[in-house]
Amino acid sequence: MIEICNMSKIYRIGNVAVKALDNISLSIKQHEFVSIVGPSGSGKSTLMNMIGCLDVPTSGEYRLDGMEVSGLTDDQLAYIRNHKIGFVFQGFNLIQKLNALENVELPLIYQGIPTSERYERSVEALKLVGLEDRIHHRPAELSGGQQQRVAIARALVGNPQIILADEPTGNLDSKSGKDIINLLKELHLKGSTIVLITHDNDIAMMAERIVRIQDGQINDDRVVS
DSSP, X not given: OEEEEEEEEEEEETTEEEEEEEEXXXXXXXXXXXXXXXXXXXXXXXXXXXXXXXXXXXXXXXXXXTEEOTTOOHHHHHHHHHHTEEEEETTOOOOTTSOXXXXXXXXXXXTTOOHHHHHHHHHHHHHHTTOGGGTXXXXXXXXXXXXXXXXXXXXXXXXXXXXXXXXXXXXXXXXHHHHHXXXXXXXXXXXXXXXXXXXXXXXXXXXXXXXXXXXTEEEEEEEOO
């Protein structure tokens, strides 16, 4: 599903070159649940941006489902983000004026899905995350854990090949955070490919495979027993 080969990313700050990723190679198969863990500044967020087609590498190759994405146009990258990857962010990124159903519908609007189908698919996605009784509630009327469930439903509604979760428990209390990780585990058991970005070792251990990154390099990659 994900094939990264000798990928580097260099940012320039004035005359200084900062190597955020240093010749990384990584392979993630379909239906895996992988956590990418590392401290602040380790390069994990940059790696997430590469996997999510939010940025392009300075050098190296990235193949997503067999497609080389490194040289694609902005429009082609946007298509991949909207159709192949479901994003879950630490800050939820919900639109406050829209209710849960309307927030979940947004990716389908961008895909040009008809209104009736959008409604049915969005309600089904909210049912999957246990929020069928909150579909008309706005974010301010929901707890943090419920808002993150809406964000996960939004990530699921387009039937993406990958769910990319960036610190999804970062703004939640411990119980809500555990509930969200358990939900991701349930989605994985139903067939989703999940890549979880975290700085928390305990959260990382919830995945079936842990990739550790430090100073822009992968220094450990193992299956959790």
